[in-house]
Amino acid sequence: MEALHETKLKQLELKANQIRQDIIAMLVEAGSGHSAGPLGMADIFTALYFHVLKHDPKHPEWPGRDRLVLSNGHICPVRYAAMAEAGYFPVSELKTLRRLGSRLQGHPHRIALPGMETTSGPLGSGLSQAAGMALALKMDGVSNRVYCAMSDGEHDAGQTWEAVMFAAKYKLNNLTGILDRNNIQIDGYTEDIMPLDDLKNKYEAFNWHVIEINGHNMREFVDACATAETIFEKPTVIIAHTVPGQGVDFMEGKFEWHGKPPNKEEAAEALRELRTLQGQIEASHLE
């Protein structure tokens, strides 16, 4: 994987900021949907689509692409925004989110939108599908990687751990899990709802390679993805510590923002904050 130079990093930070603005614009237009998760994963999805993944937006089915499975489908606004910014479809189409006839379904549908890879929403089945893809690619001797973005909340589901065991059994070293450790789920904080810690030890006990990172540090994320490629005979999970709602002060860290969109006033405030941040990023890298 290409190293992340300073110029590229600045471009990525600006792109992530743009994607956050897209997310706010989409959600206020749709009038329903999830805010915190998409904002929290904006840096990682930016790094994936603009640096890590081998892909071709003009040929979404290109066999040589890396596969990105989104398991926690409800954060799809971040993927839609990243895909639009990457050129899969016009950015203007983002405003059709959750509308009748839109390709941007409330939870992602593989058939509706080329490049989506899988259908998801019901939690806990993405890692299984990603593992199936990784196993099939290995059977065929194909070297593309499979990435699977997951939430921490869906680690409540037994199926997630079935897939964790399975991936280790079949030594799926072409599989990288990305676990969004944002500590919230719909009903509250994950450790109140169903304690998950210590996820690092749990994954290691299941024979995975584990890398913990700050999920808002794109350099750390890119390095972790590069390291995962060097791990032999084990799948890797990147536990990305993120702040839900990152970039919008009044949403940050609040589980109340898991499953709702901003209203018009809140959206305007969020966009003001994000544009300020945008200015700061631009200025900081000029120094």
Place this chain on the structure above:
Amino acid sequence: MNPNAYLLKDILKPEMKATRDGYGEGLVLAGEKNKNVVVLCADLTESTRSLAFQKKFPERFVELGVAEQNMASVAAGMALEGKVPFVSSYATFSPGRNNEQIRTTIAYNEANVKIAGAHAGISVGPDGATHQALEDIGLMRMLPGMTVIVPCDYEEAKKATVAAAEMAGPVYLRFGREKSPMMTTSHTPFKIGQAEVFKDGRDAVIFACGPLVYNALRAALDLEAEKISVAVVNHHTVKPLDGETILKCAHKTRAVVTVEEHQIYGGLGGAVAEFLAGASPVPMEFIGVRDKFGESGRPDELIEKYGMGVESIKKVVRKVLTRK
């Protein structure tokens, strides 16, 4: 009997073999024809008869342990990469336990996965109700895009397995545990979606699926002695329904009976009734389990007790005739 069905000549003296055995042999045939065929199993390799495939193609066999939900979604992922996965388990677990995974990651995902539900029906016997799937046809029939096939015997199970591998799209295949009469031959026609008239008749028609097709045939043959002429149609593909054959037979006889080893809700009977209600209503009766769980017992005892034996079918045919 319909000569074009090429049934066993001495239909009253059939050899016995389980439909799951036909699945096992069909898997090997499908695997020989297509290198992308893979078989997934959840700790039931021998009893689902996936063992022969595992021995012949170990590199294409995937063991997942007792994890049917994972199995369904792993299969979906493999299908999206071009494999033709068959997932093998008992029908109570798959499509029972993993129903949502089949719905979302196979059906809605349009993944080319074949789901094989073994040990379906009350004839599972001594294991009891936990292992006797009686609602699986209904569950699978309700999913958009899902093809549902219930083979009547060993030979047809083999053909259905090979045909399922050759068609694009998700398929549910239902198999029984017990040895059951081998009434069809290698010459008997089999095409997904096309019902076969096994016996002609004027007074009533029985649409049946699975090993109970044999009981339907026996009942129809017995009724000849009472001068009642009953047609028997092997309606192996519950979805898509063969509306043309159903309509033709219903118009001819004006009296319909359905026979299946399943709850009378949601299965073949429900499907035929839904179709005829819209196309051409005729008096109809249903053979199947009536809103009850099964229990332990010998398969033949259970079939009798739950009203799916030859005498029960004869009784219901006589009843439907009174309603014409």
